[in-house]
Amino acid sequence: MLKSELDKDLQDIAHENYQFKNWAKTFQCQPELLFTPTTEKQILKVVELANRKNKRIKVFGSGHSPSDLACTEDFLVNIDGMNRLLAVNQDGATVTVEAGMSLHKLHVVLKENKLALSNLGSISDQSIAGVMATASHGTGAHFGCMSTFILDMTLITANGQVVRCSSTENPELFTAAKCSLGALGIVTQVTLQAEPAFKLEAIQQPYKFPDILNNWDETIHSAEHVRVWWYPHTDDCVVWRANRTEKPITTNVQTMTNAVTTWWYERALGFHIYQGLLNMTRFRPAVIPALTQFMFDKVHSRPMHVIDDAHKIFNFDCLFPQYVNEWAIAWDDAPAVLRQLEDYITKHNLKVHFPVEIRFVDEDDIWLSPAYGRKTCYIGVIMYRPYGNPVPYKKYWKGYEDIMRKYNGRPHWAKAHGQTQQDLRHSYPKFDDFLNVRQQIDPNGMFLNAYLQRHIMQPQPKSNQLLARL
Numbered sequence: 329m330l331k332s333e334l335d336k337d338l339q340d341i342a343h344e345n346y347q348f349k350n351w352a353k354t355f356q357c358q359p360e361l362l363f364t365p366t367t368e369k370q371i372l373k374v375v376e377l378a379n380r381k382n383k384r385i386k387v388f389g390s391g392h393s394p395s396d397l398a399c400t401e402d403f404l405v406n407i408d409g410m411n412r413l414l415a416v417n418q419d420g421a422t423v424t425v426e427a428g429m430s431l432h433k434l435h436v437v438l439k440e441n442k443l444a445l446s447n448l449g450s451i452s453d454q455s456i457a458g459v460m461a462t463a464s465h466g467t468g469a470h471f472g473c474m475s476t477f478i479l480d481m482t483l484i485t486a487n488g489q490v491v492r493c494s495s496t497e498n499p500e501l502f503t504a505a506k507c508s509l510g511a512l513g514i515v516t517q518v519t520l521q522a523e524p525a526f527k528l529e530a531i532q533q534p535y536k537f538p539d540i541l542n543n544w545d546e547t548i549h550s551a552e553h554v555r556v557w558w559y560p561h562t563d564d565c566v567v568w569r570a571n572r573t574e575k576p577i578t579t580n581v582q583t584m585t586n587a588v589t590t591w592w593y594e595r596a597l598g599f600h601i602y603q604g605l606l607n608m609t610r611f612r613p614a615v616i617p618a619l620t621q622f623m624f625d626k627v628h629s630r631p632m633h634v635i636d637d638a639h640k641i642f643n644f645d646c647l648f649p650q651y652v653n654e655w656a657i658a659w660d661d662a663p664a665v666l667r668q669l670e671d672y673i674t675k676h677n678l679k680v681h682f683p684v685e686i687r688f689v690d691e692d693d694i695w696l697s698p699a700y701g702r703k704t705c706y707i708g709v710i711m712y713r714p715y716g717n718p719v720p721y722k723k724y725w726k727g728y729e730d731i732m733r734k735y736n737g738r739p740h741w742a743k744a745h746g747q748t749q750q751d752l753r754h755s756y757p758k759f760d761d762f763l764n765v766r767q768q769i770d771p772n773g774m775f776l777n778a779y780l781q782r783h784i785m786q787p788q789p790k791s792n793q794l795l796a797r798l
């Protein structure tokens with residue numbers, strides 16, 4: 329469909345020849361048209377057009393999902409322009425915002441109102457709607473995933489309605505929509521529960537990994553927020569712990585000498601030199617274990633102690649493009665899983681990158697949240713793509729996923745995985761409830777795409793898929 333065929337008001341927000349690439353540049357698509365609405369009225373027009381022309385719609389946020397979750401070849405929509413603060417209640421610590429707002433902007437808005445999010449993942453580049461759609465998470469035994477912050481939300485549905493939902497208004501839709509995979513409609517507004525602004529004191533220290541595995545429960549509860557990084561091919565790990573504090577802000581860069589030292593370890597050696605060395609290991613993978621040990625000894629084993637505003641402490645530099653895989657299991661099962669992963673790496677003589685990242689999330693009741701009904705440990709594996717170059721990862725992923733499956737693992741929805749509808753139905757007690765809500769609200773599949781078709785819908789033979797689209 330050509331932009332010139334559209335009504336004038338849609339032409340203003342339509343873009344031809346747009347190529348979507350995710351952050352890691354591992355997935356891409358070429359939509360027929362990209363729309364960038366800045367009002368609900370404009371979104372309604374896009375939905376009306378899609379209904380009339382029998383097109384599918386996919387919204388993307390900041391494109392950070394390492395999968396084709398946000399891809400489509402029909403109409404792609406981005407609502408970055410819908411990023412305003414709509415209401416704030418300082419006493420109740422709640423904010424209502426447009427869902428295209430980035431987390432970075434949300435932190436600014438919250439800080440201006442003396443508020444902060446209670447927990448956060450590694451970065452804040454994502455859109456609010458994007459993190460909520462995949463139940464993105466931080467770490468902390470008593471903190472749920474970020475979708476648990478949602479108090480109410482507004483969606484535009486396939487039949488062109490603006491629907492509000494909360495625990496009292498359309499409660500079934502609400503429980504489904506808090507982790508929707510973008511499969512229910514276009515989220516335009518959310519009200520979030522925050523808390524009074526706070527600082528975190530973070531301490532990172534090296535440990536022997538077997539000691540941590542042998543004292544698992546103690547580790548999980550050793551601070552409000554605990555993250556473990558294991559360095560495969562070694563028995564080393566670092567544990568990052570953060571607690572709320574009233575102490576004054578102190579960073580690693582308070583003096584000139586500290587600033588230079590921090591720059592050397594974190595940017596020069598920890599980023600640029602490491603990327604160069606990793607690139608060389610593409611031709612000599614056998615040196616990866618030695619490089620891992622070197623980086624641990626020289627950079628990561630250095631104790632770190634900082635106090636700052638919470639969002640600055642939660643976030644860190646995720647370095648360069650990467651392949652990632654991350655599944656959620658019951659946190660009691662994690663030591664056994666990690667020991668088996670180590671055995672698999674050794675047995676198959678794999679040379680893999682650090683870290684294996686281990687985080688903890690409290691259980692919730694959101695139908696498709698990977699932390700539904702169980703205290704959860706996320707285990708993430710990574711293979712960096714130095715300078716965007718490919719590295720072998722499939723055998724590592726295969727062994728990792730097989731182990732996770734044995735423990736009823738649930739993949740992070742944003743990350744490419746191999747689970748089928750049957751597998752997911754088995755691990756999510758409310759999977760069919762989600763599908764029922766989806767069917768009611770979007771009977772013609774306007775918000776489906778290849779990812780959703782592959783993983784959550786009944787797989788259809790190719791010819792049927794074509795028929796369904798005609």
Ligand SMILES: Cc1cc2nc3c(=O)[nH]c(=O)nc-3n(C[C@H](O)[C@H](O)[C@H](O)COP(=O)(O)OP(=O)(O)OC[C@H]3O[C@@H](n4cnc5c(N)ncnc54)[C@H](O)[C@@H]3O)c2cc1C
Nearest residue numbers: 389390391392393449450455457458461464465510515742
């Ligand atoms: C470097 C890096 C670090 C990361 N760190 C973490 C982490 O610490 N913890 C964690 O859990 N995850 C993490 N992630 C994953 C990330 O949080 C998720 O992929 C998240 O969904 C990305 O948000 P986004 O705005 O980029 O959404 P996109 O990737 O663009 O889209 C994700 C989903 O949201 C849907 N969506 C977006 N906007 C809307 C809307 N308005 N209405 C309806 N649906 C919508 C899309 O259709 C799609 O289904 C990380 C990813 C990267 C690349």
